[in-house]
Amino acid sequence: MTVSDRWLLPDGVEDILPPLAGRIESLRRDVMDTCQRWGYQLVIPPLIEYLESLFTGTGNDLELQTFKLTDQLTGRMMGVRADMTPQAARIDAHTLGQEGITRLCYAGHVLHTRPRHMLTGRTPIQAGCELFGSGSEAADMEVISLMLETLRVAGLPHIHLDLAHVAIYESLIGEAGFDRDTESAIFDAMARKSVPELDELLGQCASGSAGARLRELARVSGGPEALSEARRILQGASDSLDAALDQLGRVSEVLSRDYPDISFGFDFCELRGYNYHTGLVFAAYVPGHGDSVAKGGRYDAIGSDFGRARPATGFSLDIRALVSLGERVARKAGAVWAPADDDPALEGVISGLRMTETVVRALPEDEGVNPAARGCDRELVKLNGQWVVQKLG
Numbered sequence: 246m247t248v249s250d251r252w253l254l255p256d257g258v259e260d261i262l263p264p265l266a267g268r269i270e271s272l273r274r275d276v277m278d279t280c281q282r283w284g285y286q287l288v289i290p291p292l293i294e295y296l297e298s299l300f301t302g303t304g305n306d307l308e309l310q311t312f313k314l315t316d317q318l319t320g321r322m323m324g325v326r327a328d329m330t331p332q333a334a335r336i337d338a339h340t341l342g343q344e345g346i347t348r349l350c351y352a353g354h355v356l357h358t359r360p361r362h363m364l365t366g367r368t369p370i371q372a373g374c375e376l377f378g379s380g381s382e383a384a385d386m387e388v389i390s391l392m393l394e395t396l397r398v399a400g401l402p403h404i405h406l407d408l409a410h411v412a413i414y415e416s417l418i419g420e421a422g423f424d425r426d427t428e429s430a431i432f433d434a435m436a437r438k439s440v441p442e443l444d445e446l447l448g449q450c451a452s453g454s455a456g457a458r459l460r461e462l463a464r465v466s467g468g469p470e471a472l473s474e475a476r477r478i479l480q481g482a483s484d485s486l487d488a489a490l491d492q493l494g495r496v497s498e499v500l501s502r503d504y505p506d507i508s509f510g511f512d513f514c515e516l517r518g519y520n521y522h523t524g525l526v527f528a529a530y531v532p533g534h535g536d537s538v539a540k541g542g543r544y545d546a547i548g549s550d551f552g553r554a555r556p557a558t559g560f561s562l563d564i565r566a567l568v569s570l571g572e573r574v575a576r577k578a579g580a581v582w583a584p585a586d587d588d589p590a591l592e593g594v595i596s597g598l599r600m601t602e603t604v605v606r607a608l609p610e611d612e613g614v615n616p617a618a619r620g621c622d623r624e625l626v627k628l629n630g631q632w633v634v635q636k637l638g
Contacts (some may be wrong), residue, residue, distance in 0.1 A: 265568070268568050272571075285350035287350055294323065300324075301547070310357045347377040395562065399570075402572055405529070410490075412485055413490075416485050418455070431459070458479060462514075463513070489524075538566055543556070583604050583624075623635060
């Protein structure tokens with residue numbers, strides 16, 4: 246690497262500079278404050294852990310996204326976290342070990358080996374909440390409602406929420422009894438919503454069979470009419486499928502009542518996190534952005550892999566993405582310019598102001614500089630022997 250190249254950063258990795266850095270930090274604080282007002286306690290997991298801990302319970306979904314390195318103290322393999330959800334599950338199951346309900350929230354950088362989406366980088370600032378100890382529908386509703394509240398705080402307009410339930414695909418694919426290769430091909434086609442591929446893979450399935458129902462279901466998405474169509478396709482299939490559809494109906498009904506300005510839909514091809522989600526899953530979108538802005542769902546199985554089975558549900562989002570997509574009004578920065586004066590009285594005034602204000606103290610090199618160029622809208626001036634704050638003229 247030449248001297249002129251030493252400033253370059255890897256693809257998908259970037260510095261966050263003023264004023265964007267300030268906007269991101271402001272939103273991070275507000276999101277965490279919102280979560281804590283709902284009773285979620287802040288945790289700060291480590292940036293690196295042993296691979297076994299990072300991948301436990303996730304079905305190794307994160308393995309390809311995780312940077313790996315060798316611990317020089319033990320020789321064991323470690324990973325830089327690509328998702329903080331497994332860390333929160335470990336903290337609940339092993340570190341805290343509390344009985345009853347535990348609510349945790351977190352925010353911090355994660356690192357991906359490659360961008361998750363073409364509109365994102367490799368160092369998202371992930372924030373989220375996890376609720377442990379309740380398998381109730383009320384817990385699912387609380388988490389979804391809190392996620393929508395954080396999006397409101399971020400100033401996101403025109404939110405669309407997709408609801409799905411992994412038990413639907415899980416039940417049908419299990420009943421169909423396909424071999425492993427065929428099942429893998431069906432899963433891939435469903436995840437990509439490739440109807441032609443599914444027609445080829447499932448076209449020979451008898452009418453009313455699990456495979457035929459899967460093929461029909463792949464064509465179903467949309468609003469309340471999609472749920473009605475899914476009920477028709479799955480009618481008489483099994484009690485577990487009826488229960489999953491009933492839950493989707495109840496949740497969407499309550500959310501439609503409580504959030505009339507948000508549109509809702511159903512996506513029966515949604516298989517994100519299928520290897521570790523166990524029930525209701527959800528994702529929020531805004532127009533013009535191809536990837537979800539927040540997502541989550543129920544994952545009751547992870548705790549057992551840490552030695553303590555616990556029902557769990559939660560959501561996560563990317564603070565950086567919310568800042569770029571939201572219509573949040575930036576807080577007026579403003580600062581007070583203090584001259585390079587050695588008056589002892591000035592020192593006391595500056596100390597007092599800095600309890601609530603930003604004060605920029607001039608240095609000798611600032612002679613002749615316009616204070617506005619330093620982000621100041623006011624200045625300290627001496628009038629009648631007293632230092633007072635005045636607007637910049």
